[in-house]
Amino acid sequence: MTAVDEAPLSAAGNPIGFGSMKRVEDQRFVRGQGNYVDDVNLPGMLHSAILRSPFAHARIVSIDTSAAEALPGVVAVITGKILEGIPRPSLLGDNFAWMPTLSYDTQAVLATDKVRFQGQEVAFVIAESRYIAKDALELIDVEYEPLEPVMDAKKALDADAPIIRDDKGQTDNRITDVHGNQTWESGNKEATEAAFVAAAADPNCVIVEEDILYPRVHPAPMETCGSVAYLDKVTGQLTLYTTSQAPHAHRTVYAMVAGLPEQKIRVISPDIGGGFGNKVGVYPGYVLSVIGTIVTGKPVKWMEDRSENLMSTSFARDYHMKAKIAATKDGKILAVDVYVLADHGAFNGVAQPTNFPAGFFNIFSGSYDYPNAHCLVEPVYTNKAPGGVAYACSFRITEAAYVIERLVDCLAQELEMDPADLRLKNLIKPEQFPYTSPTGWEYDSGQYEKTMRVAMDIAGYDELRREQAEKRAKGEYMGIGISFFTEGVGAGPRRTMDILGLGMADGIELRVHPTGKAVLRLSVQSQGQGHETTFAQIVSHELGIPPEDIDVVHGDTDQTPFGLGTYGSRSTPVSGAAASVVAKKVRDRARIVAAAALECSPDDLEWELGRWFVKGDKERGKTIQEIALLSHSSLELPEGVEGHLDATAVYNPPNLTYPYGCYICVVDVDPGTGQVKVRRFIAVDDCGVRINPMIVEGQVHGGLADGVGMALMELIAFDEDGNNLGGSFMDYLLPTAVECPDWELGETVTPSPHHPIGAKGVGESATVGSPAAVVNAVIDAISPFGVRHADMPLTPANVWRAIQGRNVRTDMAVE
Amino acid sequence: MQTPAAVDYVRATSVANAIALLNEHGEDARLLAGGHSLLPMMKLRLARPDILIDINDLDELRGIRVEGDELVLGAMVTHAEVLSSPILAEHYAIFREAEKVIADPIVRNKGTVGGSMCQADPSEDLSAVGAALKGSVVIQNATGTRTVPLREFHEGPYETKVADGEILTEVRFPIRPRAGSAYEKVERRVGDWPVCSAGAYVVVSGGVVTDVGIGLTAVGAEHFCAPEAEAFLIGKAPSEENLAAAAQLAADSCSPNADQRGPADYKQHLAMELTLRALRRAAASSQGA
């Protein structure tokens, strides 16, 4: 199979099965009828605001809330001291001032002893309006004793570094994971070291080393984080409307944090205005809204403003990498070794499967076939906001793809080889799949060279190189950058993957009504991915029911079965598979009902889209709609069906899916100003079978814009005093249409062999793959100045400095 | 949602009324023009006036016209109007070139010339344009009006000659037949404030520069101008060598600060590079190229 057979069209003109169709959810979005958390207004609802620390590191001497409490309209002011006094009947600490993170660390809900990052939560005001709550913040008098902050990750382990987590009795700033490890290692250390020793001694080999930073960035979803909590004191039911990418997982966490019985908690994620990983974690604000309703007996709304979102919620990356690659002089890669200093901020709040404390970073060996790879990740605390895995990164595969793709370009430069040729020489070959990588991943399928050639054809690669040579002769600087990436997405197999002990399998339910219309109930949570459309198409593909006759329900834990949520591109690989499986179950039940109606054996029946018929007698059959009605009728049913067609399923993926792609970026650089213009961007993705190609392209478009943003402008830097220098959209720059070229997309289709419909995740592919293409293009453009590497973001200033031969650290304030 | 502190609001009915209201409420009152500088500061609670005096109804502050040998812009002329004005385009390309890269269409639709001047942000683009063209502003108070050259208007960052109880009513620019002008800006992203901008007009006559104005913003140029570089060029041929030397003089007179837009050495370099590019194009256009 190379492409999807064209599906027949329904009466409404939609494909019955796979194919492009407009997104169902856009009907409400384009009319301004979306329902976001901030649109939720409950009777008697109170509002809230959080007082945040102006310091990155300071001891709290005293907090005086009396003036704030006296302000008319203020209902309550809550501090860490008050939370300390509320006992918690839970294993996760004995009071409410602290909460667990998704990485088994603790995080302050409201600071009690110290503040540990600028923007940390210090006090919580509940008032009759948001304005009053904000006014009250100004009346809270906090006396701080400033402490020296740790802002430079590279100094966090210095002997004289201030200790950040003295609350845990730490004597250094190392992070210890749940298994007791302080470093995370993967691959074959001895063999890799030996390969480097051998290469160093071999005149036919080269070793290239580079320090590569993936700076701290922020997902910056359009909708900031927020929640509305209401505890009904009569029934004991807690309803929490919240910006969550994982409502079921959040419900379980609240049960653990608050000690509330889980059956009494209902988490509702209504429309979510973008997540990108930012809405995976549980934030103090959410917990405070819950505490707020417990204290006041009224619904309490908490909604961040933009600066709060940028300064306190989950950042991404912050990986300081030292990477080296060994290869033969004719360009065969032999080994790669990477050391990472990982800045996790003040609390280890990374969201990733428990056994993968550095996420899936160890997929960094990339798309190439070589035997030896090793990495060592050393995580540290700093006085920065907590978080870590966020921003469409497929659990740190963004960092992994970036480091290997940058490194390969550095190698190409060293060898004076065309970076396309170097890649082609080393790509894993189709016949090598399933391919076990040197760090132990089992890539499921791929036709890498074919995909790369498609991208090079669209780009007109040879012609571009000719143009570049002509331009260089005229003193014009054009660059061509390639990135070839492989992701492993769809976490994940339960035997190895869980978050806080919750296995990463997804439940699903499919109901078929007597009239043949269906309702699919999902655990995953769309933040813009188009689930309401694509999941209906999967069921449509399996059952032949038109997509417009299938409603998709998600985002309400009372309405949907358990599952771990949407992040890491896992919705299609896991829940998409579940949708196929549950629809096939319905199809099997329908076969039994059809056989009863047609008075034959189920074995005598054959399926065609939307219909069971008697083998050899195509006229004798029943459509799925007819069967649905029959299943509710007085028809006598044989064993195996009690009545109706409804089914449930839980899907436990046997492996991750491995989408991949080849991206080519063309830039023009003005060496006089350092300005970069992205002229062209070619993206050829292979995400297996495409359920809705238009939605796939939309996902890719968004991710490419992300990549241009990260490569050229997005950054959360800090000054030495601890000030966050990316705390507003004036400072944290997101790309606009002007910076984005007309994306040129292409595809190859290599189905996943183990996924029921052959699909792979694609939600993060472009974010993962594109930054390296842009950076490689810029470096290619300015390589005549002797530049081999410069760190993101490649702002005009940073490009100019690189041209001057004076690279700068981009994670600290510009000096 | 960012939330400003409580504030009173009143709509002025005339310039005289606005001045009376300013005098009545003292230093706690602020004029509200387009609001694109003031409201964000209020939302962040960096500014917290007690009362806003809205001057958006004052048609007497609108309009672009020629008066004698001057171009006159009312204080409430918006960026968008400057961008699309045929009168301004006829006399100076610099207006259009600068406005194209100021903020974004939303800000340009509401933000005003008067607001930009009075905000006096050290990175304001129109300040560089105004300084380059050697314009002036008209300031009115309860006792009358006075005219202040733009090169004397700024008292420092965010501070101008507009005192309490005063309103800026007009910005004026001399018309210079045969002047070519140009504007150059480097920004990190469209709509961002400049890392550095430079603008210039040049009159070339008889093969030499007879009149020139250079404006720079975001790089710590005193009064947004570069008089030494201008003086150097007068009477000289607009050769690449002379323009480059003038651009270097302009850059040398700047004292930029490092910030997230770039280090000081880079900004100083840009001051040279962008001045040179602006001078080149302005000189070429004056010579009819």
Ligand SMILES: Cc1cc2nc3c(=O)[nH]c(=O)nc-3n(C[C@H](O)[C@H](O)[C@H](O)COP(=O)(O)OP(=O)(O)OC[C@H]3O[C@@H](n4cnc5c(N)ncnc54)[C@H](O)[C@@H]3O)c2cc1C
């Ligand atoms: C997103 C964004 C991007 C921007 N990018 C740029 C850019 O790239 N380059 C650039 O130069 N600017 C930029 N700006 C600034 C923009 O040009 C100014 O915000 C705006 O034009 C100021 O005019 P206003 O009418 O909005 O002023 P207001 O905000 O209404 O007022 C500003 C100040 O001037 C005072 N004031 C206003 N009118 C008068 C008057 N007639 N007399 C006396 N005092 C007065 C007010 O009291 C206030 O103190 C940007 C702004 C935003 C929001």
